[in-house]
Amino acid sequence: MSYDTKNLRNVALLGHPGSGKTSFTECMLFEAGDIQRIGSVEEKNTQSDYTNIEKERGNSIFASLTHAEWKDSKINILDTPGFDDFIGEVVSALKVADTGLMVLNAQNGVEVGTELIWDYVERFETPCLFVINQLDTEKADYDATLQQAQDRFGEKVIPVQYPLETGVGFNKIIDALRMVMYVFPDGGGKPEKHDIPASEMQRAQEMHNALVEAAAENDEGLMERFFDEGTLTEEELTEGLRIAIAHQDIFPVFISSAIRNMGSGRIMGFINDVCPSPADRPAARLVGTDEKLACDSNAETTVFVYKTMTEPQVGLVSYFKVYAGTLKTGDELVNQKNQTTERFGQIFIAEGKNREPVTELKAGDIGVTVKLKNTHTNNTLDEKGTDIQIDPIHFPEPRIREAVQPMSANDMEKLYKALHQIEEEDPTLIVEQNATLKQTILHGQGQLHLDLIKYRIEKVHNVTMEFTKPRISYRETITRSADSMYRHKKQTGGAGQFAEVHLRVEPYTDGMPDPDGLSVRKKEVEELPWGGKLAFYWCIVGGSIDAKYSNAIKKGLLQRMEEGPLTGSHCQDIRVSIYDGKMHSVDSNDMAFMLASKQAFRAAFKEAAPQLLEPIYKLEILCSDDAMGDIMGDLQTRRAIIMGMDSDGHYQKITAHVPLAELYEYSNRLRSLSQGRAKFHQEFLEFQSVPHDLQAELMKAHEEELSEA
Structure with a gap:
């Protein structure tokens, strides 16, 4: 079934590891009737944590896509990992989500993962709900968790619900928006509605008034009715909250026990009724223009690939969001990065590892396809004749570096191929083949991130590898002037080799005066590929060396500077003045002068107080x-x-x-x-x-x- 844009909800589940995101996803799917039994992380049978490594570790590592049909809406659910090492998965999910669901562990309050992820929620300006989860545990503290959230994220954090009691007896939720108490059976599931006890009415009414006030603040008409009548109708309250949430003027707080399936249905109802559809969110920013792209299913089709993965027996799997138009099976779109045409031979909606084929997806929807040949993460695909590129995901910079090498030299090519395949799938990984250091260096988000790369290389690509400490790219220079000469002479019968070079080396700075006592005939200041400069001065008077050999002498200097005399590191910021020498009419050639200049430079460098x-x-x-x-x-x-x-x-x-x-x-x-x-x-x-x-x-x-x- 194809859903209209206004009936779509894209929700990213966010939070610190162990907050219960994956369990909450199971509840949502169960409540919607998409699964018949709630899986658990311990039993390794959840819909979202389905890869082998996630089952082994008992934690989410990849952002997985599932969906639930609720009333007239389709809710796309992106269950994200909590570890900061996998923040790239969170960032890509927030790129395509229209609402965030920040799950808090009632035992631990606001944890570091929550704080780090919140920075990206603010950066994407994503409307967000909070869910205080695990209220059925002995150490659950609703009041402390709520207070921490308000202290950390501000007064916009406003509770919608609170528990009548926490701990193992938790089974009653007082809802201040609907002014009702939900009472759950022992096994969880569908609750009964009860009147709020008289002892709780004052607290519930105060929370209700705070919600009404927040809803009315965004609309003058609602504010006037609120002042005149002291309250709003349910329809007015819903509309006011919809506007407030879309503008991040309120972050409602709900409560739940995902393990016992209490509270998820009410939250899904709120997502359906109040949270923004893709059409309600700001138009997408585009590359190279001030114009923006509205989420309109009647426009020309634009698709953005936010994630790619390689799966055994399947190949490349591409996760995408339709930003405009309607994507249909068999459509051919142009990749704006490389101008190749890709055919969407199959389109799927995802339920974790399971996929259901569909014939079309409308603007705002999220789907999956396979076997796109030249398309990777952050690529935009348009209808032919359209030149639109969605502003790409800006992934965080690496924070850790490790050198990597295969255990067997015979596996070097296989290792490089595997690394570059993973790099294309994971933009938070950078593979650097550093010729200077003679190492392949991986730049990642943390040790856990790189350990995952190692796991995939060994388990999927069958290449055993190890991490080693990366070398440091030092530089070599000099701190004073020194003169030197070198004569290269080689006689092998017939034409030999002869060259003699006299030179002076000095520390170089821009604008420095010409060298004392030398007559400068030609100056060349060259920017070195590794940074810094070589100033090459030709100071030969009287033709002791023919000027035709100047290029060979300079080439010899550059070769020597590529591997400095101290540690083999690059040399930089040096002035070399060639002021004398000798040549032979028969035996002198470019090679001889290259060799002579290299040796003369080496000797002078060591006498010039070299500095690393x-x-x-x-x-x-x-x-x-x-x-x-x-x-x-x-x-x-x-x-x-x-x-x-x-x-x-x-x-x-x-x-x-x-x-x-x-x-x-x-x-x-x-x-x-x-x-x-x-x-x-x-x-x-x-x-x-x-x-x-x-x-x-x-x-x-x-x-x-x-x-x-």
């Missing part, structure tokens, strides 16, 4: 007050320079400059120090001198590596 430089990163850490001392102490052990401390909302912000060499596995350390209540951002700042003792250690290690080669 290391990459320094600017680190910004957001943490709670109680973790600040431990984090500061740890930074001091990492040769960090603390640049400042400030407050940023409810976080404390620490700014520091830290060598990259000291940031290895910092993500894990910060998580341990803060109990997960911290996050950080890092960006390259500059190269700075390595301390003398560390430079000596690195030079010694390089010499040992060369001797073992």
Whole structure:
């Protein structure tokens, strides 16, 4: 069945690990009649956590898509993981969701995963409901959890329901919106409606008035009726709440026990009646234009792929949202990134791993297709003749790096192929084949994220691999002037090789004066591919070296600077002046002068007080007050320079400059120090001198590596 846009609801279930999102998804599907039995994480039979690794771990790792038909609506449910390592799955789900359902564990209150995900809820400006779950547990505390949510997320967090009692006796929900008490049977399921007890009427009425006031604030007519009559009709209240939720002016709070199936039906009814459809949300932002794309099923078709996965026996599976028009089986659309035409031979709606074929999906709906040949995450596909690109998902930057290599050299090509396939599916993973460091480096969200990559490589692609510590991309330079010469002479019978080069090396800075005592004939300042500069001065007077050899001499210098004399790292910011030499009319050639310049440069470099430089990163850490001392102490052990401390909302912000060499596995350390209540951002700042003792250690290690080669 194809649903009109106004009858669609796209809901992302969000929350810290263990809050009960997957169990709540099971309740929603059961209440809608889509499944006949509620599965459990412990029994490994839920609709959403269906992959082998999710069953093994007992946690969501991928954002899975299911759907429930409720009254006249279709509710697409995106069950997302709670671990910050898999935040990319959350971000992609929020891109296509129109409502967020933030699930809180009543035993633990607002946890760190909730706080981190909320930043993205605000970034996407997603309307959101809160569900205080697990009220049937002994340590459940509704009041404390509600207070924490209001303290953290503001006065817009307004309760709709509260429990008559919590713990193992939880079975009564007082609903202040409908002013009724729901009483559930022992096994959960469909409740009976009862009058609110007289002892609870004042509290329920106060909550009801707060909801009416919030609903009336967005409409002058409703506000006038509220002042005149002191209340609103159910229809007026529903309309006012719909507007308030769509504009993020209210975040209603519901309660539930997902394990005992209490409360989910009422929440689904609210989603159906009050939460926005795709047509009620702001028009989609487009790339390269100020225009926006309205969610209209009568427009030309535009589809956005928000997620891709490779499945055994199936191949590439693409998850998409129809942003405009109506997608039909057999439609051919153009991928705007590479201009290839893709045919949607099959269209499915998803129930976890199970898929049901459909003939069409209208604007706002979410679906699945298979075997798109040249389409990946973040690609937009349009009807031919249309040039529209949906603003892509902006994924968070990596926070951890590990070098990777196969256990067998014979598996190198298979490993590269597997890594790049996963990289196409997972935009939060960056695979870097670093020729300078001679390593393949993975950049990911955290150790758990990279461990998942390793699991997939070994289990799916049958390649055994290991992580190793990434090398650091150091730079080499000099701190004073030095002169040197080198004569290259080789006689092998017949034409030989001869070249003699005299040169001076100096630290280079823009605008520096010409070298003393030399007559500069030609200047070339070259931007080096790895950063920094080489200033090449031709100062030959009298023709001791023919100018035709200048390019060969310069080429020799560049080759030598690619692997510096100290540690084999790139050299930078050096001026080389060629001021004398000798040549032979028969034996001199380009190769001879290349070799001579390389050796002369090497000798001069070592006499010019060489200095090793290391990459320094600017680190910004957001943490709670109680973790600040431990984090500061740890930074001091990492040769960090603390640049400042400030407050940023409810976080404390620490700014520091830290060598990259000291940031290895910092993500894990910060998580341990803060109990997960911290996050950080890092960006390259500059190269700075390595301390003398560390430079000596690195030079010694390089010499040992060369001797073992």
